[in-house]
Structures are given as C-alpha cells and as structure tokens.
Amino acid sequence: MHALAGLPTADTLIDANVVDYFIIALYFVFVLGIGVMARRAVSDSIDFFLSGRSLPAWVTGLAFISANLGAVEIMGMSANGAELGISTVHYFWVGAIPAMLFLGVVMMPFYYGSKVRSVPEFMFRRFGTGAHLVNALSFALAQLLIAGVNLYLLGSIVHALLGWPLWVALLVAAAIVLSYITLGGLSAAIYNEVLQFFVIVAALLPLTLIGLHRVGGYQGLKDKVAEFAASAPASAAVPPAGQQLESWPGQALSGFDSPVWSIVGIVFGLGFVLSFGYWTTNFVEVQRAMASNSISAARKTPIIGAFPKMFVPFIVILPGMVAAVLVKEIAELKAGGSPAGGASGEGVKYNDALLLLMRDVLPNGLLGVAIAGLLAAFMAGMAANISAFNTVFSYDLWQRYIRKDHSDDYYLRIGRLATVAATVIAIGTAVVASSFSNVMDYLQTLFGFFNAPLFATFILGMFWKRMTATAGWVGLSAGTLSAVLVAFLTEDAFGDVSLGVIPIGGQGAAFLAASAAFVVDIVLSIVVSLLTQPKPASELRGLVYSETPKEDLVDPHESRLPWYQRTIPLAGVALVLVIILNLAF
C-alpha cells in the first residue's frame, strides 16, 4: 500500500496510519481470493450468470440485501438520518420489508419455477417482444448509470480518505471489481457480497455504539436532538424534535404538511408503489434469489434477507443522527451554515456525516475497519449492478436479438466481454458524474420511474390470464411516461426543470409520480386487454397463477422441514417483527 504513497496526495479527511492500511489491504486480498476460488467452479454460462443455481438460502439472502447496501444506501440514508431524523426508517420498514416478503411468498415461485434466467426473460415469456425490450433496455441502461454513480462515490471516498487522486481511485476500484467478476461471475459477486455484509456490520456497529456512548446513549441523543431543534434558527428549517424522533406520521420525510396525507403518501407511494416496483422486479436483487439451490431457498432468500434488513437502519440512520449533534461541521450545516471542506472539497454535505463521525470517534485500527467497510459497500453495489447487467445484456439482448443459437461457451465469453465493457462505461459515467453530479441525480430519479409501473404490469400479468401482450408494453410505456410527466409538473423532482404546477416537492413528488405510473399502468392495461386478443392458456403455464398447477409453485420437500426453515412461517415472523419496530419508534 505504501508504494502508493509516492502518488501526489491531497489533504485527507481522515488520518489513517499503517495499521489501518494493513486492515484495508487485507480486505482486498480476501476479495480477490474469493474471485480466484470461485473461478474454479465456473464451467458454463449458467455457472457464470446464475451461480449454477446452487447456493444455500442464507448466502443468497445476505447477498440479496448486500447488493442493495451500496453507496447510495449507506451514505444516502445516514445523510437523511442527519437531516430528517428517525423517519428515514420508512425506507426500510415500510419501503423494503413488506415488498421483500411479498416477493418471497407470492412472486418468487413464478420467477424460479418458470426457469427464466432473468426478470426481463419472464417479461418475454408472458408478454413477448415489446414489453421485453422496454424492460431489458431500460434495466441495462439504468444499471450502467448506477454502476457509474457507485464507482464515482467509491472513488471520491478513496480520494477523501486516502488522498489518492480521483482518477487513480476510479481505476483501481474498477480494476478490482472487474477482476473478481470476470473471474468468478455471479458466485464471486455473491460470495463477496456476503463477506462485505459482515465487514460493513463490523465497520458500522462499533461506530454507532461509540457515537451513542459519546452523546450519552439513546436518551442522550434524543435530548440533544430536541435541544438542537429548539435552538436552531428558523431559516434553517430544521424539522421539529417530534418529527425527528418519531417515525410516524413522517412529514419531515414525505414533505406533506398534513399528517394524514403524509401517512397515505408513505404507505401507498413509498410502501406500495415505489418499493414493490423496486424490490419485486429489480433483477439486481431477484438474480440473487435465482442463484439459490431450490424453489424453497429462492423463496426464503428475500425473507431471510428481511431480518438483517430491518436492523440495518440502526447502524446507518442512528450514526447519521449522532453526527448531526456531535460533529461540528454537520451541526453547523444543519443550523443553516455552509462549512468548508467535506469529501468533495466543495463544502460539507450531509453525505459526509458518516465520514466525519468516523474521523471524530474512531481510534486507528477501528478506523481501518470502517474504511474497509465503506469500500466494501461501494464495491458491493457496483458489482451487483455489473453482474446483473452482464446477464441481461448477454441473455436478453445479445442472445435474444443479435446472435442466436451459438454455443454456450460463446455466451460465456460475451458475458465476460460485457463485464469489461460495462466497467469501462462505468468509469466514463463516473467521470461525467464528477462534473455534473446534479444531472446524475435526476437521471437516477428518471430511471426510478421505469420501476414504478413494472410492478403493476407484473402483478396484473401474474394473476389475470386475460391480460394481453399489447397491454404489457402499452401499460409499461404509458406508466413510465406519466411518471415522468408528473415529475415535471411537481416542484423539484427534476430540479429547476420541474414546472411547479403541482405544489408538492421533496420525496412526496417521487411518491406522487410513482403512484401516477401505477394507476395509469393498471387502468390502461385493463382497457387494452379487453380490446386485444389474449395468449392461449397453454402458453401461460408457470407464468399465470390460475394456469399453473399448485405443485409447480411449491417445493415438495419443504413441508418436511422444521417451521423455522419454511417460507410462510418465516415471513410471518418477519412481518410481526417489523410491525413491532414500527410501533416502538
């Protein structure tokens, strides 16, 4: 590592010493080691893209949440915690868990049981070319973009923490992700995600505990937040202490003034439309479940993932809240000031909350673990995007439309080439993101709108055999367009470009746009279906509930397992737990 000390270095945000570097280097040795070991197991394209469908449920379950526990999640959610307080938990307890349980209980049997290799392929089987192209192309593009954003965040953290120039950090990070995915394919990505999960916990748990200790425990944190909210100048628009410390009705998060509409917005907009659209149809996550070894394990993947997922907010949001009262710069920012410094060098932002808290409370040693954890999270995010991209690109675009009927080796090679190309494009995207970060934010918002109508199309298609192929692509396109349209009409979903005709801003605007997409998709799909010819019932087996024999949807061996290894009881326990958490906070 110290060979790199010869590079020109900027002032670093954090003083890492030789022990910290050792800890970080050790992590990378393990990451690459897993890539090399997984390489031995890859013999054909199913191994490479779907891990040979051989992994146990706890592995895919942890990978399922780890794939999502990337830069955007960790930095973004701790930033929200610092700015808005505890109502950020809705992104987890309302905006993730119910959808994950629904995916496992209701939708996974169709995905796994129909033997499709990707979510767009399910789209193809159910609705044919039109819907498949819309879905496959928008997904592939979104993954390239998000991989670039993850890489940019990774590079900027390395730059801020270790002082490497941004371009060196980008190249090194990309090279590492590239090498383990091209070597070991999805197995390497998944095994690394599991390792990353534990490193992330090892990084964030001590940070949270020491941070809480410094502010006098949870009670001390509450007192300090209340004190801060009372003394902050009105111009800073700090949410009142009640809103920062109670998750419901969550006006600080939704941006609605009325508590009733805030609850409606969070439950329907975030909890139903946005989160079901994301969690149940996003191939990045679903791919992890498809890699498991049985239909039972595939169904349990998101459900097992739900248990750690519901406790993630405690190690992500709480440190953000602690940072807002403990870290000088973040407190200044929240009180309406604009302190200099930060990871970007252009002034402190809420995104810096976690880094600055690490600087203030962690001794050398734990600091190294914390940096390794952040790097792990960002690589997990990027690797997940790229491994999902290469599958969709190779199977759904290249094999389906460009070069059919070649040998399996050929598609395996295409998959590896797609990985290299995706990494190069991600580096390009990251460079663009470094100069136009706002554009990137709005593009992400835009791609988010491709998810919103997907759930409507999938759920209608799975349970209504009358739904036609035309309805599939019409509903999907019209839903996406209406979300974009509504976003333009709100105050700030696309920043200055939004017109402000609908007087809703912040997260509320995204909830509204997604809800519009959902409603438009459902209504249009029903109307178009009634006017067009449905597919014959014989082609719908495994794709539509009423046309699929019950035994195709369940694992015959599952009833012999003890209750804590069965899908439905596990999902029930998770649901009860998340309701208790909602009541408690």
Next chain:
Amino acid sequence: MTDPELTAPDPDDTRLTRHTAGAFDIRNFIGALIGIYGVVLTLMGLFGDKAYEKTGGVNANLWAGLVMLVVGAAFMTWARLRPIIVPDHVGRVLDDPTRPAPRRRGGH
C-alpha cells in the same frame, strides 16, 4: 473417487458424487477475515494509541477486537460442524421453447 475411464462408462455417474466445499466455504473466508481483524484490533487495544478523547473513555479497539475474535471463531466452528455438501451435478435448466437454444459443449 474412482477412475471414470475404468469403472464408469457414463461420465455423468462420477458427477453425482458429493463433496464438501472445504476451503471454499464462504464461512471460512468470513471467519478468517473477521478473526484476523480481531487479532489486529485486540493488539491495537492493548499496545496502540487508545484515543480515549475520541471514544469517550472506552478502549474501543480492545472490545471490538475481542468480539471479532469470538465471531470469527464462531464462523469457523459452524463451517467445521455443518460442512456444505456440494452436489457436483446441478440440475440443468429445462429448455424454454421461446429461448434461442444455446448449444452446449461437453454434453452435460
């Protein structure tokens, strides 16, 4: 494992044998990494700069190190007690009539 050339005319027979994941059990990787972190942090806690002004008077490295040692050992023990059995032959994806057919080399 017996030599497939001599005893098993069908090469698929030998692929049905099962073996444990051994070193490539992810739990061993997790246990080893967390365990080494535990050793390093424990040593830092005992001999390094304790930085009490940052942690609020807690020897954070020492405590975190000890916990990580226990967690690392637990993963190693779990992997030892309940080894993963890897089926050599994973069920093939049945052919989907709508899918352009990949021609497999090697015939399995």
